[in-house]
Amino acid sequence: MSFFGKLKQRLTRSSSKLEEGLDAIVEDGGQEDAATTAPEPVAPAADPVVAPASVPQAAEAPVSTPTPPPVESPDAPAKPGLLGRLLGRETKAVVRRTLDDDMLEQLEELLIASDMGVDTALRVTANIAEGRFGKKLSTEEIKDLLAAEIARIMGSVAKPMPIYPKKPQVVLVVGVNGSGKTTTIGKLASQFKAAGKSVVIAAGDTFRAAAVEQLQVWGDRAGVPVLTAPEGSDPASLAYDAMVRAEADGADLLMIDTAGRLQNRKDLMEELAKIVRVIRKKDETAPHNTLLVLDATTGQNALSQVETFQKLADVSGLVMTKLDGTAKGGVLVALADKFGLPIHAIGVGEQIDDLAPFDPEEFARALTGAD
Ligand SMILES: Nc1nc2c(ncn2[C@@H]2O[C@H](COP(=O)(O)OP(=O)(O)OP(=O)(O)O)[C@@H](O)[C@H]2O)c(=O)[nH]1
Structure with a gap:
């Protein structure tokens, strides 16, 4: 499976929440347009008889290009034409x-409920509405617009x-207990x-024996040495020893x-400050990076x-x-919008290879469920 396919599968809960919410919003006050779908493109997509009416492709949806107005199709056939039937396509x-104030408000609420935060949700919906107010949009089109905006x-x-030429490059990893530091x-x-x-790990949470043991397990999995100190000992002194060892090893x-x-x-503040001082x-x-x-x-x-x-x-x-x-x-969108701190990677599971580089387009498409 492609990485994007895997990411999409992993983000199912976030994307289905958005997807179901968008479906409900569009259906609430929306109208049916007849459009022809071609699940299996057995003929060139440009076929004028059966080409999809107005559903843009997610990957190509430009951010600033207004959505093409929906094809008004009062005369659209209720059943596929002869060619359509011969090609095995169906009309769906x-x-x-129509994008109006009510719909925008519902969209804002949905994005807030998806943890995007109020400010980000308002900004995203305002940008989606720009130049599109009064236009008719389908769920797929909104998903594409949302993905492009995110x-x-x-x-x-x-x-x-x-990564710097400095050896050893020191990466300090911080975060609340249970956030996934050890795993990451x-x-x-x-x-x-x-x-x-070449990598050396220092188990600086010396207060919890279980945390140290867990880090050792991960070090073994990764094939990397883990330096530990007795429970309750000074983390800063372990960090110093780790610096000496990493230097000696040329890590x-x-x-x-x-x-x-x-x-x-x-x-905690004093502990972190002491580690840095030492x-x-x-x-x-x-430290060269503080993650x-x-x-x-x-x-x-x-x-x-x-x-x-x-x-x-x-x-x-x-x-x-x-x-x-x-x-x-959606909280990741709020974080990016509010702090602008670099996002290096995302964890999408408990296995060793479940850490993906952060790709904004893939993430946006997986989050919104856009194809
Ligand atoms: N599903 C999932 N679980 C994860 C991910 N990252 C970490 N976990 C799990 O989250 C739990 C906590 O992860 P740890 O790496 O122990 O977190 P920590 O921040 O080191 O926590 P302490 O050791 O208590 O300081 C573990 O059960 C991990 O397997 C992830 O990306 N996805």
């Missing part, structure tokens, strides 16, 4: 609804984690290793896991986590996990 009614918002934040470190380590980089990357207990913000004794330019790992299932809460962690650490980029199995995938 397409429901279209891809536009997210285009500027889609950036892989930058394991997945990233495996990808970097496959790309020919390209040192990934440092950290604790995520937000319950005591002051302690690793800077070995390299004053470190904030966010759990998509927390929805709007992810926004306040970004705000909090930006105060605790110098966050340089985001990884959003658990986009599979949540209907809250």
